[in-house]
Amino acid sequence: MDSDPTVHIDPAARPRPLSPNIQIYRPQLTSVLSIANRITGVILSLGAVGLVIWLGAASAGPRAFGAVRGIVGSWGGQIVLAGCTFAYFLHLCGGLRHLAWDTVHGFELRTIYISGWAVVAASIGLTLAAWLASLFVAG
Amino acid sequence: MAVIRSVRRSPLAIAMGLGSAKTGAAQWWAERVTAIALVPLTVWFVAAIIAHSGSDYLSVISWLRSPLTASLMVLLLIHVFYHSALGLQVVIEDYVHSGARFAAVIAVRLGCFGLAVLGIVDVLRVAFGGGPG
C-alpha cells in the first residue's frame, strides 16, 4: 500500500471523501443499548445534582424543603422524575450487563441479545413497579 | 474522523502516535468498583425514597438523622460523583478532540468533587444539627 507506485499522495490534491458511518449504519440492539446506557448515565449525572439540591433543601429547613417538594410534585416535576427513574433502571440493568461482560461472560451473540432484551424489559418493569409502589405508599 | 495520508509521516508512525501511555487500567477499574458499590447504595436510596413518598418534612429529617442513613448517604454521594466524574470524562474524551477537552475534563472533575462535598456537608448538617431548620 505504502510502496504502491500507482497511488500518489499529492498534499495539494483534492482530499478523498470519507464513506458515511453513522449516517447509514443500521442501528442494532448492540449499538442502541450502548448509547442508551451512555445517555442515561449523563441524565443521572444531572439527577445527582438534583439530589444535592434536595439535600440542601432538607438541611435548609421546612420552607425550602416544601418549595423543592412542590416543584418535584408538580406535573412537570413528576414527568422529569419518571424519566429519571426509567433512566436509573436502564443504567442499572445495563450496568450489571456490562459488569458481567467485564468478567468475560455472556459474549455469545445469543446471550448478548437475550440479555439486551432482558435489560429493556426489566427497566420498564422496575420503573412501573417503583411508581406503583410509590403511589401505594403515598396513599 | 479521517486519517489523511501524509508524505511526511508513514502510516505506522501515524498509528503509533505518541506511544502507549501505559496507564488507563486504574480509571477503568475505579469506574467498575464504584459501579459495584453503587448497585446496593442506589437500590437502598430508591427504596427509601419510595418508602417515604408522601412523608412530611419531620419524618424525612428524622430518617436522614439516623447514623446509618447519614453514613449511607455520604457513601452514596462519594460513589455517585466519583463514578459520574469518570464516566463523563470518558464521554468528553470520546467526543471532544480540541484543546477544550482538557478544560472540560477539569471542569467536570472539580464540579463533581464540589457537588459531592456540598451534599456531604448538607447531610452532616442534618445529622448533627440540633433541631429541624
Next chain:
Amino acid sequence: MIVESSDQVARFTLLKRFPVPRNFKVTPQSRIEKGRTWPAPVGASRVQAFEVYRYDPESHRNPRIDIFEVDLDDCGPMVLDALFWIKNKVDSTLAFRRSCREGVCGSCAMNLDGTNWLACTRFISDMSKPASIYPLANLPILKDLVPDTTHLFAQYEMIEPWLHAKTPTPEKERLQSPEERSQIDGYYECILCFCCTSGCPSHWWNGERFLGPAALLQAWRWLADSRDEAKEERLNALEDPFRLYRCHTILNCTRTCPKGLNPGRAIAEIKKMVIERGG
C-alpha cells in the same frame, strides 16, 4: 429478535438509521449527491434494484448514489454476483475489491443494507428492496466501493502480529499442548476484512488512536498464544486510554463479523489480563 449468529439478517427494523441529519458531520467533499438510474434490460422479469455508492476520483465531483436494476435470472445468487453483473453488463467503471468469492479472503467487505459483511457470502434474496451497497464505513474512498485501509493495516502492524520469542529457536517446533493451542481458536481465523473496525462507533470517533476490534482481536491472539514470550511488552503497548480503553463494549463488532468471530470477547480478555497483572 434474538440473533443467534452473525450471519442472521435482521428481518424486522424499527430504525433504518440513527435519527441524525443525512449529512451529519460530513465534510464537503464527502457529501453524497444523487446519481443516475440504470434501468433493467428489456424483457427482464425478476428485477432487483441496487443503490450503489459511486465515487470517481478523476471527475472532481462528489460521491453519488447510482441505482442499478439487476436481472436476477441472469445473475448468480450472491451480492458479489450482482456487482459482477453490473460491471459486465451495465457499467464497466464500477470498482470493487474481490478475490476468492467464497468468504475467506476478506477483499469484498462492504456495507450492505446498513451493516458490514462480505458481498460474496450475502444472498441477494436476504437484501431489502431496494438493496443498498456502500463501502465500509468511515474510511477514505479511493474509488466507488474501494476504501483506503492503510491506517487499519498500520494499526495491525503496530501490535506486532508475529511470534516474539526470547528463548532460542528449538531444534524442532516450539511445543504446545492441544489445550494451549485451543486458546487461539476463534481468533486465528480472522481474515482481516475490517468489517468489525469499520462498524465500531468508537473507532469512528477516535479511529486515529483507538486500535479497533480487528487489531485488538489479533493482539489477543498473540497474547493468548502460549509460545509467545512478550506478554509484558504487548500489554504495555496496549494499556492506553485510547488504544485499548476507547472500547466501551458496544459489540457492533461481534454482531457484524462475517466469520462469526468475537472481537468483543477478545478485548474483554485483554482488559482482564491487564487487571490481572496489576493494572
